[in-house]
Amino acid sequence: MKRNELKKLLPILTAIMLMVSSCEKTIDEPPLTINNLKGMFVPCEGIFGQANSEISFYDSRTGQTTKSLFYSVNGVAPGDVVQAFEIADTLGFIVVNNSQKVIVVNMKDFRVVKTIDGFSYPRSVVRADDKSVYVSNGNGTSDNYISRISLSTLEITGTLTLNTGPERLIAVKSKVFAAISGGWNNDGNTVIEIDPVSFTVINTYTVASIPVDIVSDKDNNIWAYCKGIPDYTNWPEVTYSGAGLSKINTSAATVTTFAIDNMASPGINNIAASRDGSTIYYLNDALYSLPVTATSLTPSRVVDQLFYGVEVDPQTGNIVCLDAVGSRAVVYNAAGIRQFEFETAKFPNSVTFSY
Secondary structure, eight states: OOHHHHHHHHHHHHHHHHHHHHHOOOOOOOOOOOSSOOEEEEEEOOSTTSOOOEEEEEETTTOOEETTHHHHHHSSOOOSOEEEEEEETTEEEEEETTTTEEEEEETTTOOEEEEEOOOSSEEEEEEOSSSEEEEEEOOSSSOOEEEEEETTTOSEEEEEEOSSOEEEEEEETTEEEEEEOOGGGOOOOEEEEEETTTTEEEEEEEOSSOEEEEEEOTTOOEEEEEOOEEEOTTTTSOEEESOEEEEEETTTTEEEEEEOSOOOOOOSBOEEEOTTSSEEEEESSSEEEEETTOSSOOOEEEEOSOOSEEEEOTTTOOEEEEETTTTEEEEEOTTSOEEEEEEOSSSBOOOEEEO
């Protein structure tokens, strides 16, 4: 979540979370057996300013849930606002936004290997190639860049300077794509393509306003979820202009945008692709699906509920929706039929899978 929107929503969300917390019965979690963890890792932002973020874990083999995986192993919380998580072989990279750091853990036991400092507003992390991961940083007003971290030394080995704030990073066919939202400035409307060999921007695509999330489909097209420019005039009602889904055909260097009148989802992890890449799922006032061959915005409503994030399980094809207020992940099949759910720490925003 962007900090300027978070500040406005914080009093309401905090009150809700405190009421929920006060009603919760403390239940001891069963002891966790650490042995090459496989399943769903859920970054949980926690309450802004309280440094109570976490990584929750659902073991797909046993059905066991560990709400506070990081704390259970390391004896401390990761910090303030876990924003993203990425796995690169035996290492996991945790982006802790308001603590201005990236924590590296061993994926065999989840113990901290190293903490990488030097960030001011880290947002997303992705494995770029077999030698490095990239971390996006910047709130739009300053320090807007993408850092390259060596997988062998865990040191920052390069920085790519940007004009405004970046958000989500993904890797597709040996290239890295970054959504440039503009951060607090809300002035971004591009997706950039980076060549990891030269660590330079090789293409820039103009999309709808404020792209915060991106995903690729079966044809390696890039879909950008653009939440639009927020208008707080009638607060607490927030409206968005210039919102939409933008489809980037990187082979033809063309962009098709499907305008959306208003976005309702408050999160930034709002778009995902089906396991076969033929369908796009996205969040608004509900969870919707759209075939990637669509020539107009004629989506189907899959789940009639507001969520904070969405991902697709690459093993089962199930859709995992994150309920921030309820502190849970709800799993549906492609038809929108609920399969199961599990508890998480506070404010889950996404899922990283490891199988």
